Ligand SMILES: [Zn+2]
């Protein structure tokens with residue numbers, strides 16, 4: 001374990017104040033509320049520079065779910081815009097899942113107003129499809145694929161070179177362990193450099209735990225929603241407990257796991273969009289893009305709606 005571990009100290013690791021301390025096990029640090037936001041932003045900035053997540057003059061589109069992780073990311077990038085010479089805009093996809101989607105879009109709009117950045121919204125309904133299970137794909141998989149496809153379309157249309165998502169180390173660890181247990185070494189990377197059919201894709205919170213984004217959002221009074229998708233399957237986060245237990249036994253164990261796993265992945269990141277949709281020509285990883293797959297499926301099930 002690193003010698004700089006200050007998790008159990010009685011004073012802030014930066015300014016030595018003894019005020020109420022925020023203890024983040026994953027960082028092995030105790031910090032006061034004054035020092036904590038700056039500490040977190042500097043960590044994110046340092047990762048973005050090391051991993052070449054942006055170019056000077058870039059516009060970075062931040063995918064906003066309405067939740068705390070992407071809200072914290074938006075605020076952090078906005079606070080770094082001068083130093084990094086970037087601009088930030090919010091991107092939101094309305095998945096058309098009733099009240100949940102309305103609340104989520106409103107939260108994304110509130111956040112952008114609070115931070116002072118424009119928000120662009122794309123709605124699944126505008127494409128004449130509904131999010132529902134297709135074949136062996138569960139609702140959450142369909143939802144994720146459609147959201148990624150629509151975010152990609154938005155960046156192309158708005159000529160946004162870099163797309164940032166609010167995946168935290170807790171999300172990344174889920175992918176990593178799920179992959180390992182299915183015999184796959186591949187896992188998401190902090191950055192995928194751009195190609196002709198998609199922007200640079202970055203995950204600036206790759207080594208930031210959710211406990212830290214939650215604290216950041218709370219300290220800065222960011223608007224966000226805790227509302228959960230009605231179709232959320234707790235099983236999709238079933239490895240959370242595994243990693244919480246690991247962290248309790250080995251402070252900073254989660255970070256070490258993610259760092260080592262990333263190092264072990266020598267092959268370049270898989271480009272998940274290397275084909276063109278046979279129907280609409282949009283980039284995809286299969287014969288049809290997720291939107292057209294849904295269109296075909298839903299038109300097949302309900303021929304009467306085909307003309308819509
Ligand atoms: Zn301090």
Ligand SMILES: [Zn+2]
Nearest residue numbers: 277280289292
């Ligand atoms: Zn298509």
